[in-house]
Amino acid sequence: MVMALITKNGQWMKWATGSMIFSFISMMFMRLSVYFLFSSDVFSFMKIFTDFLDLFKGTALIFTSFMLTTGIRLRRMHESTKQPEYYRWSNRVITGSCLLCVFFLI
Numbered sequence: 001m002v003m004a005l006i007t008k009n010g011q012w013m014k015w016a017t018g019s020m021i022f023s024f025i026s027m028m029f030m031r032l033s034v035y036f037l038f039s040s041d042v043f044s045f046m047k048i049f050t051d052f053l054d055l056f057k058g059t060a061l062i063f064t065s066f067m068l069t070t071g072i073r074l075r076r077m078h079e080s081t082k083q084p085e086y087y088r089w090s091n092r093v094i095t096g097s098c099l100l101c102v103f104f105l106i
Contacts, residue, residue: 060104067097 035048074090077083 060100064101
């Protein structure tokens with residue numbers, strides 16, 4: 001990827017992007033295969049699934065508060081500087097925080 005960025009060669013950039021995507025997918029497959037390998041029946045697989053959902057809920061709860069705080073700070077920066085970018089970013093972050101909160105409650 002570094003050579004592709006240095007030389008700006010389109011073919012190398014295409015190959016580097018494809019190899020990065022393949023390496024990410026293969027790494028995720030190797031990590032998930034361990035869970036499937038050690039789950040001997042459907043019950044243990046469902047336990048892993050519920051553990052993943054609990055992890056997602058806990059992470060969503062933490063990120064919701066940080067995103068809401070960041071959105072409010074961006075809104076106040078917009079009020080003081082009148083930059084439209086801060087207003088757009090604050091709307092996006094606050095909306096994302098609300099959606100994440102809804103997913104957390106479901």
